[in-house]
Amino acid sequence: MRTRDLFERHRLRCTCQRLALYEALKASTNHPTAEELYRVVKPQAGRLSLATVYNTLEALCKVGLARKMPTTNGSCRYDADTNEHSHVRLRETGEIRDLPAELSERLVRELPRHIIAEIEQRLGVKVYGAKVQLLARWANRSD
Amino acid sequence: MRTRDLFERHRLRCTCQRLALYEALKASTNHPTAEELYRVVKPQAGRLSLATVYNTLEALCKVGLARKMPTTNGSCRYDADTNEHSHVRLRETGEIRDLPAELSERLVRELPRHIIAEIEQRLGVKVYGAKVQLLARWANRSD
DNA sequence: GTACGTGCAAAATGTTTGCATCATT
DNA sequence: AATGATGCAAACATTTTGCACGTAC
Numbered sequence: 001m002r003t004r005d006l007f008e009r010h011r012l013r014c015t016c017q018r019l020a021l022y023e024a025l026k027a028s029t030n031h032p033t034a035e036e037l038y039r040v041v042k043p044q045a046g047r048l049s050l051a052t053v054y055n056t057l058e059a060l061c062k063v064g065l066a067r068k069m070p071t072t073n074g075s076c077r078y079d080a081d082t083n084e085h086s087h088v089r090l091r092e093t094g095e096i097r098d099l100p101a102e103l104s105e106r107l108v109r110e111l112p113r114h115i116i117a118e119i120e121q122r123l124g125v126k127v128y129g130a131k132v133q134l135l136a137r138w139a140n141r142s143d
Numbered sequence: 144m145r146t147r148d149l150f151e152r153h154r155l156r157c158t159c160q161r162l163a164l165y166e167a168l169k170a171s172t173n174h175p176t177a178e179e180l181y182r183v184v185k186p187q188a189g190r191l192s193l194a195t196v197y198n199t200l201e202a203l204c205k206v207g208l209a210r211k212m213p214t215t216n217g218s219c220r221y222d223a224d225t226n227e228h229s230h231v232r233l234r235e236t237g238e239i240r241d242l243p244a245e246l247s248e249r250l251v252r253e254l255p256r257h258i259i260a261e262i263e264q265r266l267g268v269k270v271y272g273a274k275v276q277l278l279a280r281w282a283n284r285s286d
Numbered sequence: 287g288t289a290c291g292t293g294c295a296a297a298a299t300g301t302t303t304g305c306a307t308c309a310t311t
Numbered sequence: 312a313a314t315g316a317t318g319c320a321a322a323c324a325t326t327t328t329g330c331a332c333g334t335a336c
Contacts, residue, residue, distance in 0.1 A: 013290065014335070014336095015290095015291060015292080017292075034325085047292075047293075049292070049294065050293095051292080051293070051327080054327075055291075059291095070213035072219060074300090075325060076215060076326090088262070088266060097266060100265065103258060103261060107254070107258050107262075111250070115253065119231070119277065120282065122246070123231060123240065124282050125279035125281055126279055126280050131275070131276045132275050133274045134259070134262065134272070135270065135272035136269055137268065137269050157311095158315095158316060159309095190318075192318045193301090193318095194301090194319080198317080217299065217326080
């Protein structure tokens, strides 16, 4: 679906800043911070301020087109993908990397069934999905 | 174990500020922010500054006696519990429930090893922890 | 034309730092 | 005595806000 239509459906004004920001967010593989998004989009968009990036991201989150994810080190990260996926969080940088789709799927699919069943029973819920966050550090460095 | 011994084991100086902060963190049921902890401990501790709270929390995190958890709204929260825990998110309400510690541990411990290994190799990282978010709905209701 | 979005700069918030002093080992 | 922690205030980083102007509907 075209971004314009998507925006209209959610009653969002189609300003060039918002369109550009959303496109950039969708295109990015890592989960950018507001600042990173600003640096990427600014050159193309001409007039753009950081405040607009924050406003836009908040508007997108409010209608569910983006998600805000907290980090332990300062800035929040954003993500345009609407379906849940697993990721790795790097300890040193706070950076979040998506797992390759195939690995992500396998990881979730192979979660231990019997434990899930026990959780369902004990909490009285039906689990329909899962997301794994792996905590990692770089393998080759030692900081 | 007495806090003093715990600190000595981790090569942390036993200052009254640190001892009081750690005790307060351990005693708290919700996960306090640095600011909240400061307000609670200050009256007892006499001399105490917010900077010391941050320093202390960082020191505690470094040796694994506390954990820093990000939030989407500004300040980080801290927790004296040393192990990451998984949770269930309810689809309808957005509510997040911690898994019982024992189930949480088993779930993480039994994550498929070979997939983790493959992820480590492909991304060049060393995974040292994990956290699972299960997405669920109520088993008996249909809202 | 109106309602809402934008840019800018300034404020608010949360966290870190530099440095002189003080306490623990 | 030496090492490291503390308090204070100032610096820093991230995010939010107020307001005049501009743009999509």
